[in-house]
Amino acid sequence: MATQHSKTAARWMISPAVIMLLAWMIIPLSLTLYFSFLRYNLLMPGTNPFVGFENYEYFFTDPGFQAALINTILLVVGVLIITVVGGIAFAILLDQPIKGQGIVRILVIAPFFVMPTVSALVWKNMFMNPVSGIFGHMAKSIGLAPFDFLSQAPLASIIGIVSWQWLPFATLILLTAMQSLDQEQLEAAEMDGASWWSRFWYIMLPHLSRAITVVILIQTIFLLSIFAEILVTTNGGPGTASTNLTYLIYAQSLLQYDVGLGSAGGVVAIILANIVAIFLMRMIGKNLDA
Amino acid sequence: MARTISSRQTTVATIAAWFLAFLMFFPILWIVILSFKTEGDAIGTPFHVLTSGWTTEAYSAVQERSDYPKHFMNSVIISLGSTFLGLLIAVPAAWAMAFVPGKRTKDVLMWMLSTKMLPPVGVLVPIYLIFRDWGLLDTLTGLTMVLMLINLPIIVWMLYTYFKEIPGEILEAARMDGASLKSEILYVLTPMAVPGIASTALLNIILAWNEAFWTLNLTAAKAAPLTAFIASYSSPEGLFYAKLSAASVMAIAPILVMGWFSQKQLVRGLTFGAVK
């Protein structure tokens, strides 16, 4: 069927998508790279001279950078641990023949469909607000002083909010993987005298390992870019206590109008994301061959 | 399942699952409850909230805020628009890659995916400046284009996996049965491809509706969709729990319903086929 004629037609059909994505990728990327070597501030119109690696020096020596890097790692790792461990537990639980499984599933995955700004606001006001949030009311009702989550533990609170959003995703994927586990394998292991724990450790977990890797990689890509949750809840504060790289770069470029510095940060963010992306692409590529 | 599981074990699992599911869902349930309260009742203790009277005045109040319907419509326009445009470009591309694969098809697919891994903040500055210079800031056109582009790789990829599942032998059978290319597409391919296209569209609408980086950074009052509009409640003057809840419920309800229908497609779309 693959005649020369159809090959030519195929090329025409693919090219709009390729050209658009190419433009979308190449133009901003090269501009980011170019800006990162300029002294370029929107508040100081002028010649925008070439300054070499000056922006990178500023970016790396900015006290906010170190904090942002650590916060980014804490945020990503924290959410990953909670969602993967929780997701495995949920997946195994939901794989049982429980009553009303369909409804339970729907309830569990619902948070994933809540837009980030809504979930951040809901947690910030209705739950974590020390005066009128549920947690505050609960603390008061048992005689404790209410805890101001977002000022006293801002990063941990954001980790909590983001985990609530992403736990459904991990659950859904791990549950899908769990359901493809051959029941006979588990029965065979039971016949071989394996306890529940060894069945989990030697059969379920290895079976899930691929899905777990996928969850970790994909979530990492998205978690590196967490933005709305921080913007709405803490604005990166107090100080830089909850500023991640994405938010730092946003603040530098769109709040301080320092295009050069923001671009240098953008380049750093791209490099970091690419390290994760390489692993993810390899996995997907392998799957494509199979 | 062939083996019998003791009913006690099932009961324990059922109770645990329902309890945890309730906890996960509780924040959503809570804003639904708050949205039917007066502002005064909504900031009371949980006990007070549950025992006070019910009212829909928060919904009317939100509706009356003249800008709410506008932002809702903005969300509808950008998510449907970006999905439609995306499909328009992606269907032929995915089609060609699935049915006339060449040596470099796989590379093209992988490259498309790699653009999705680009952190948005890495290109924020140039896109912002380009939008500013071209007058696209705070316009629905600009936002629709951006959302279409960021989700295009996912659309192409999902369609590709769906088209791939249509067995080549069926197309050959149609040809043997005397179908011209036109009837082959009309009677055989399209009916088999429509479910996949529909699922792809559904997932893309969800992703576009909830997108909260570009919508926050590229819009102001005029073109802001619900993501950005709701964010404006974060300022202290917006601390009206009942109205915030009502606005939130209306913002998430349509997507929640769509999301429940698209659980399977979600797994396929967001893992790029790596988990089935």
Place this chain on the structure above:
Amino acid sequence: MGQIILDQVTKSFGDVNVIPPLDLAIEDGEFTVFVGPSGCGKSTLLRLIAGLEDTTSGHIRIDGRDATELPPSKRGLAMVFQSYALYPHMTVRKNIAFPMKMAGVDKAEQKKRIDNAARALNLTDYLDRRPGQLSGGQRQRVAIGRAIVREPAAFLFDEPLSNLDAALRVGMRLEIGELHNRLKTTMIYVTHDQVEAMTMADKIVVLRAGVIEQVGSPLELYKKPRNVFVASFIGSPKMNLIEGATAAEHGATTIGVRPEHISVSPTEGMWKGRIGVAEHLGSDTFFHVHDTGLADMITIRAGGEIDLHHGDTVYLTPTPDKIHRFDQQGLRVA
């Protein structure tokens, strides 16, 4: 009408030459089976005839007309695919009607032909179901029904039974055979299973690596295999091949004796051996005899009631005029 002639047909995929120049004539009404191990090019050959693959060079003539450049839809052939290739979104009725709809057959005629086909294939009760609701055998019949209603010049079958279980396969084999007897239309059937080939064919084409090893009726191939490959491919259990001194005694490099042409005796005979596995089928008994000094194992087909078992020492005698002799190139010596 359905005479198909291949004239110096070749097919290459890139640099790989799958079918070197090949000539073949299939007469009208003949049931021809292409048989050979997987990867021998038999499916490619069928797809060339169907028009699903372009020929690299050479000509295909259908009923005297050059069809080499015709698209599949214009060749007047019907094909039954290995996966059945039913349209999942159409009912059985619509599946069967599809080729007629494409050909613009009028509705009344369509209905008549569908009803006839459904009756012949036992599908009347299933006409309004979707393929997904049918068993493997029923799907197979729908695929055949879809082919019949076109009233094609020839039917092409691409390993149609390989997805069915053993019992169904025997049944469908009979049905396809009866269909051929009734319609008397040319059929070309591809299989890797020599039993299917032997039981169904008027003419068998044995292929290896794109080359026709032999063409002939089932019994011709059985009685006079042209070379060692055909000899060992046709017949079940396989022909015993013996090389070395014993073959030299018969003036050949290799001699072959079919299991059914060796008699077995507990007391006397030409070759001596020990029974390994004995398979008692009731109607027949297969002995796998070791330590004969002829080959690793000699297979023998004996009567069903013979009382010999694992470990027994036996004597074997080949029927003299049933010994096949092959030369150094593996070709038959007259």
